[in-house]
Amino acid sequence: MSTSGRTDHRALAEAVRQRVLEGEAKTAPALRASAWAAAIGDGAADSAPDALARLVGQASYRVTDAQVATIVAETGSEKAAFEIVATAAAAAGLSRWQKALEVLEAADASR
């Protein structure tokens, strides 16, 4: 996707956000919304899926086999567990994209 020969990052990023948060999936939208919030540091993250999402957002290299196995057991499928991990990862990446846009717009406006 490009605008006048340039990549339209905003539209492509929004497509990722919409698919992960609002699209058809194995997990309920509320579960994904909660994982998204947990990954970016919002809320208590006191359920197992939210605790995993928070760890994915803050220090993904510390995730363990046991934590992922717990989410598979709790959600009932590997696809659902994958959705929690992918949602948390998307939240962390897209929140940084949003931050970069805000900073760029502020810097551009003051030039």
Next chain:
Amino acid sequence: MRLGEIDCGDTLRSRLLIGMISMVSGMRLPDAARVAFYHKDFLSGSLGRWTQATMRGPSAWSISERELTAAMVAQWNSCPFCVGAHGAIAAKQMPRRLVDEAIADYRTADLPAGLVATLEFLEKLTLRPDELTANDARQVFDAGVSAEGLSDAAAVAAIFNIITRYANALDFAIPTTDEFDRAADMLLKRGYGS
């Protein structure tokens, strides 16, 4: 790999693809490709389109600079799979020595000033996003990078802040140096569309 369905493939088509590509290439298909085949209508379609456009489409940055940026984000997020994979692709079009020096310390590596300033911005975006301000962007502009160039680089960083996290959380298997090198040839030729 912590999810067996990703390892084996979740459909007959993906199982056949994983087997065929592994056989033809003579190496285990890397986990990044297995994830791209998995639960395809959830994340890999939309993320694959953004990744392909950002890493191979029009940009202020060369492909090797974009790949090096991906490797740097992986280094900051402690993701050895993505450091190896994207460092290997960068090294196809810039000296391996320079890639290794950048990963060790990009500030002292022999990189263009604009790229170093951009990496300083992206390091803060990755590790301390709440501290990032317009002044950080202005410093990148002062180094000769355009707003479009910084936006293109921020998109690379955002995408690899996603990919490195699921690579770590799912515990991607780490290929050998030779396998990374061969996979890099494949990614340069085929791109990121799954």
